[in-house]
Amino acid sequence: MLLCRVSAVSHALARWGRRSHLGGGLLHRALSFSSGRCHGVGSGESSAQPSETGSAQGLYRDTVLLPRTEFPMKLTGQKLLDRELEIQKCGFADLYSWQRERKAKKEFCLHDGPPYANGDPHVGHALNKILKDICNRFEMLRGRQVHYIPGWDCHGLPIELKALGELGTSGLSPLQIRQKAREFAEGAIARQKAAFQRWGVMADWDQCYYTFDGVYEAAQLKVFQEMHSKGLIYQDYKPIFWSPSSRTALAEAELEYNPEHVSRAIYATFPLVRLPPKIASEKDLESVSVLVWTTQPWTIPANEAVCYMPNAQYSVVKRADNSQLTYRHAAVFSVSYQLQTEPCKCPVFYLQGSELEGGICKHPTIPDKEVPLLPANHVTMAKGTGMVHTAPAHGMDDYSVASQFKLPVECMVDEDGKFNDLAGPELQSLPVMREGTDKVISMLRDCGALVKEEPCVHSYPYDWRTKQPVVIRPSKQWFINTESLKDKAKEALQKVRVLPESAKGSLLVMLDRRTYWCISRQRSWVHTLTFFKDISDTHTHTNVLLDVLLNSDCWWELPIETLLPPEVLKQVTGPVTDYIRGEDVLDIWFDSGASWAAVLEESDSRADAYVEGKDQIGGWFQSSLLTSIAVRNKAPYKSLVVHGFAVSEKGEKMSKSLGNVVDPDTIINGGKDPSMPAYGADVLRWWVAESNIFSEVQIGPTALNSARDSISKLRNTLKFLLGNLHGFDPLTQAVDPKEMHYIDQYMLHQLREYSIKVTDAYSEFDAGRVIRVLQAFISRDLSSFYFSIIKDRLYCDPEDSLGRRSCQTVLEEVLDGVIRSIAPILPHLAEEVYLHAPGHDKGETLFKSGWIKSSSVWRRPGLEEAVEGACAIRDSFLSSIPGKNAAQYDLTIAIEPGLLFELMESLQEEPSSTSSQLAELMMAARVNLTSELPRDLPPDAILNHGTFLINLEGGVIREDSAYNIAVVPTSASRCPRCRRYTAESADCMCPRCQAVVSQAH
Known part of the structure; x- marks a missing residue:
């Protein structure tokens, strides 16, 4: 036999896709279950039907071994919900603590990014938490000790505002505000935690972390202290994003950009009162002004310079009134068009940007004020005029110019977003974004500096919570010098595995853009x-007080002399009241970004994975990286998984006003609307797993019904497997793989390949691929192929026969492999099936019994080639009789002597057989195996031919073997018991069935 000679096999399963018609639809077309018994066996042509009472078949129904199981085909409504809750109570309650106590060679740490404790759980939470749980359950199943501490981000303005509600801040002390906010956060945490548990998320729910907890705050302060001691944290007066609606500074991660914001853009002139020395001798240059364009006219009163690009070309263009404008040469005609003016036939003068050096302009709205022309690399030549109005107090790039050239940085805007007294009496108290803008434009028009005003739709930063525009204004704040950390952070990030890969580029871009990080609010x-401010000598003292502060409320409660460090108290010569208690608070991104210090274990203190939404690219991912690099010079994570957002089925952002919000509680427990039944937690989990998480994830009735239907089909398959394992004990009745039928051995080989693919997909955080591999395995390898072939052997062979026990052994391995592979995604269904499965003690839980158990023994040399070769021939056979029942035909296979013939001989040693493994695989009445087709074939014989490429020993043995087939209707009668066409007459059982029935009696 070739199977004994060949030592290696390598052949791609290229023909699998053509097998959907192979006796197919066994599970979904022909099985119906009632009273724990399966009736029907497949395509309607094999095995006796018990419903045919009074017929010949009815005489033998008790001798047919039909599937039996108490596992329900369907579980819906309250029964489904009760079953899930029962499984959670019995199987999940102690799972996390159990796996933490067991011995394991490796630990897997997934650090939980803290959800915000400001409201009820939503589908975004479900997407994130279930993804993490799928990952954790897989790692636990494969033997790793999972470290997963759920956490909550408990601080911040949204919680503060919601907690206060209609009370407002009037008359409330900081301590009272903090108490109200704490109570609100605790209520939100309780609701979210209950939801996460109901979704089946595995954790020790009594040991979570909270950013308002004293231990957490102490760890965070330690990070602050270390960064401050390294000079990375400092106080400074510089422009920051300021939210007038929140009255606080904002970090860039707290902004959202409104692409439809409308600004009142202007073209304005700054008259040159002193020409640049390099062009002062030009006679034609009279009444020259530089032309600026800005979308923020309210910043004009704060102007301190006009900037140009040194290596760019500029032109001086004469207007109709003979005045002359200077702006970028490339924009001569486009600007003229915008201003609806006709330039001269040619510009008056061309010049290089560097020739503008030394020029002085008159400020358009402030009499007697002059501002210089200055070079700057941030000037863009892609839009505008190439001459940039520069207000150092109200722009980040503007501030850089001011720092370089020692310009004043005077803030003309207060914390409410209104002009202050420095702006002058005409502007004082006017909101800069509304009436203030109106007034500035009016002032420019009155002095003749306004050339044009136009609406400009562009992207503008908004406060991500209040949804109101922000302004840039200088303020004395605490900053982190990220410029000194960026290179190390980027180097560390290169060693981090990021999924999808494109997200790494976004992280690097955001790091590049961030020169400093404002961390005070x-x-x-x-x-x-x-920290304290000593008003007597203006020195600032940073005081971490790890030994004193049990929580940060102490800072507001305790007297100053208790809080001041002993070394400072010794130096106090005047009253303690010279020290002012600082009232700034930390940016919530620093607050949560230091979570690695409070949660990760000291042994490695790097998480294997962070799994969060794409909004965290500029948020938690980055703040965690920067704080960890600053303190420990390494990233806090080895892998980043960046997922998209949950959106409606139309791809819209979910909004109560649009009525498209999908509540996860309603998904699980059902809603008042009949269109929203109780789906249970596993449907929610399947939706998460099946989605392409790296894009926006759509959810709605269509997606949920699809998930429910997919699980229903899976239950059907699992019920079939359980039903055919009735009475089978794998511990005592399993068949050694070497003694199995080749098709059974082949299925073990396929199961091993399936387990490898599934394991790889989980390892790549790709649960969607797991589902695709699962569905392909069930529909292609099992339902349409293997189940169709073995049903006759399962139902009609003797109960204890080697052939029947052989396929039962495979079915038990398949059942075990499938339920373990789906367990991370569908833990409730997996545990439910495990309770009905044979081979383990009652009460044992699947999640404590390990990952898929496959064996290298299942891969036998030559096995794949033998079955694949037979399948190629079967494809030709079935394509010859489209739509017909293969069991009604005799098949003759003619193969010239060689490897393919020897492979087929391993499946059928005798020349002709109705019961060989080859006949079973072909599902024909009889198979004749010969070296050439007989010459006396009947006229109605159907002929076909084909080839099969044998590729053995890594290509050392290659043979393209030809075969011919002849298909003729069988002359045999249908057996009244097994319904195969192998009987001598219609009222007589076939020899196999006669033997089985006689043994039974």
Whole structure:
């Protein structure tokens, strides 16, 4: 036999896709279950039907071994919900603590990014938490000790505002505000935690982390202290994003950009009162002004310079009134068109940007004020005029110019977003974004500096919570010098595995853009920046007080002399009241970004994975990286998984006003609307797993019904497997793979390949691929192929026969492999099936019994080639009789002597057989195996031919073997018991069935 000679096999299963018609639809077309018994066996042509009472078949129904199981085909409504809750109570309650106590060679740490404790759980939470749980359950099943501490981000303005509600802040002390906010956060945490548990998320729910907890705050303050001691944290007066609607500074991660914001853009002139020395001798240059364009006219009063690009070309263009404008040469005609003016036939003068050096302009709205022309690399030549109005107090790039050239940085805007007294009496108290803008434009028009005003739709930063525009204004704040950390952070990030890969580029871009990080805020409900200001000598003292502060409320409660460090108290010569308690609080991104210090274990202190939404690219991913690099010079994570957002079925952002919000509680427990039945937690989990998480994830009735239907089909398959394992004990009745039928051995080989693919997909955080591999395996390899072939052997062979026990052994391995492979995604269904499965003690849980158990023994040399060769021939056979029942035909296979013939001989040693493994695989009445087709074939014989490429020993043995087939209707009668066409007459059982029935009696 070739199977004994060949030592290696290598052949791609290229023909699998053509097998959907192979006796197919066994599960979904022909099985019906009632009273724990399966009736029907497949395509309607094999095995006796018990419903045919009074017929010949009815005489033998008790001798047919039909599937039996108490596992329900369907579980819906309250029964489904009760079953899930029962499984959670019995199987999941102690799972996390159990796996933490067991011995394991490796640990897997998934650090939970803290969800915000400001409301009820939503589908975004479900997407994130279930993804993490799928990952954790897989790692636990394959033997790793999972470290997963759920956490909550408890601080911040949204919680503060919601907690106060209609009370407002009037008359409330910081401590009272903090108490109200804490109570609100605790209520939100309780609701979210209950939801996460109901979704089946595995964790020790009594040991979570909270950013308002004293231990957490102490760890965070330690990070602050270390960064401050390294000079990375400092106080400074510089422009920051300021939210007038929140009255606080904002970090860039707290902004959202409105692409439809409308600004009142203007073209304005700054008259040159002193020409640049390099062009002062030009006679034609009279009444020259530089032309600027800005979308923020309110910043004009704060102007301190006009910037140009040194290596760019500029032109001086004469207007109709003979005045002359200077702006970028490339925009001569486009600007003229915008201004609806006709330039001269040619510009008056061309010049290089560097020739503008030394020029002085008159400020358009402030009499007697002059501003210089200055070079700057941030000037863009892609839009505008190439001459940039520069207000150092109200622009990041503007501030850089001011720092370089020692320009004043005077803030003309207060914390409410209104002009202050420095702006002058005409502007004072006017909101800069509304009436203030109106007034500035009016002032420019009155002095003749306004050339044109136009609406400009562009992207503009908004406060991500209040949804109101922000302004840039200088303020004395605490900053982190990220410029000194960026290179190390980027180097560390290169060693981090990021999925999808494109997200790494976004992270690097955001790091490049961030030169400093404002970490102070002007609210009450965040961790307090514990520092004092000595008003007598203006020195600032940073005081971490790890030994004193049990929580940051102490900063507001205790007297100053208790909080001041002993070394400072010794130096106090005047009253303690010379020290002012700082009232700034920490940015919530620093607050949560230091979570690695409080949660990760000291042994490695790097998480294997962070799994969060794409909004965290500029948020938690980055703040965690920067703080960890600053303190430990390494990233806090080895892998980043960046997923998209949950959106409606139309791809819209979910909004109550649009009525498209999908509540996960309603998904699980059902809603008042009949269109929203109780789906249970596993449908929610399947939706998460099946989705392409790296894009926007759509959810709605269509997606949920699809998930429910997919699980229903899976239950059907599992019920079939359980039903055919009735009475089978794998511990005592399993057949050694070497003694199995080749098709059974082949299925073990396929199961091993399936387990490898599934394991790889989980390892790549790709649950969607797991589902695709699962569905292909069930529909292609099992339902349409293997189940169709073995049903006769299962139902009609003797109960204890080697052939029947052989396929039962495979079915038990398949059942075990499938339920373990789906367990991370569908833990409730997996545990339910495991309770009905044979081979383990009652009460044992699947999640404590390990991952898929496959064996290298299942891959036998030559096995794949033998079955694949037979399948190629079967494809030719079935394509010859489209739509017909293969069991009604005799098949003759003619193969010239060689490897393919020897492979087929391993499946059928005798020349002709109705019961060989080859006949079973072909599902024909009889198979004749010969070296050439007989010459006396009947006229109605159907002929076909084909080839099969044998590729053995890594290509050392290659043979393209030809075969011919002849198909003729069988002359045999249908057996009244097994319904195969192998009987001598219609009222007589076939020899196999006669033997089985006689043994039974």
